Amino acid sequence: MSSAIPEPVTKLVEAFSRLPGVGPKTASRLTYYLLRAPDEYSLGLAQALGNLKAQTRFCSVCFNITVADPCPICSSRGRDAATLAVVEEPLDLMAIERTGVYQGRYHVLHGAISPVEGIGPDDLKIRELVARVEQGQAVEVIIATNPGMEGDATAMYLQRELAGSRVKVTRLARGLPTGGDLEYVDSITLMRALEGRSEL
């Protein structure tokens, strides 16, 4: 069988298989798709991959991904330096940007504390956050880690680390997701919604 598959094909199948969520079947399908697609497809993808690391870096202030350092948000005068939203990943930052209502700045931790995966506070950009809060103009730090076990652990850790500083530390509200149905909501979410109920 192996002689029937040329090496450049197996090499690409292997490379695709290393991506998260891509199994050998999907990797084969993608490879054979590219074999029949115009050359521009595979070459465009190859070039985009090459440029990804070559042309981007982490912002030295907030650790978001950026071409210019500091990133456009950190260097924008329109963004309020008094508010810092702390997120786990750049994709979380983008989710907040998509709401269009947040005018503050960010700090990207690049992960969450996870004893199971062996990720401790020193593996994240927490020291940099504390230093930034100590030196900076921040008045409020909004902890916007994910609403799960690891995000909660990270939030608790940050809260303790920042307890000595004079910033206000807040966290995103927990409750029912808009458009959801009470019947299908999990008990923990419902419990949080009850705890956080507000007067009308």
Add this chain to the structure above:
Amino acid sequence: MSSAIPEPVTKLVEAFSRLPGVGPKTASRLTYYLLRAPDEYSLGLAQALGNLKAQTRFCSVCFNITVADPCPICSSRGRDAATLAVVEEPLDLMAIERTGVYQGRYHVLHGAISPVEGIGPDDLKIRELVARVEQGQAVEVIIATNPGMEGDATAMYLQRELAGSRVKVTRLARGLPTGGDLEYVDSITLMRALEGRSEL
């Protein structure tokens, strides 16, 4: 929002999104995975993509994907030139090779007749198959197109095209898949299994 995402990132997300079965969410996830993964990952994938088209071609005899032309199967003396299995795609060829029992050669059509997708006989390697049968040593042509509407239409077309030649034209058996359960088998498969029943 857009200013928050550097161009090399959006470019790669777009390139991934062009792949079949990869939506914008998966494309983002893959891109951010690669941003944090070692450089070798993205560069290895980029190189494999570049090599794919540069180092492979279609075998001029059977149209399988190959580095050397003719391909290892076509140039192997151990493979019986009297039998030709006609498949839609290189992946189908590999599936047959994996059984380890087929000792004949192949012909890859690169698709199936599909009026819906605007794919006619001239878009496939059918003329080349007919020429090969006319000139060649083939005694039997096994039509191994997929067991579906398009594969059936292609099989019928091939049968008519090869009717004038002296080769025996056969097709893969239809029936119950091994390990399947009668209860869950679709009616068309069961109908075919009944039609094709054999005496014990």
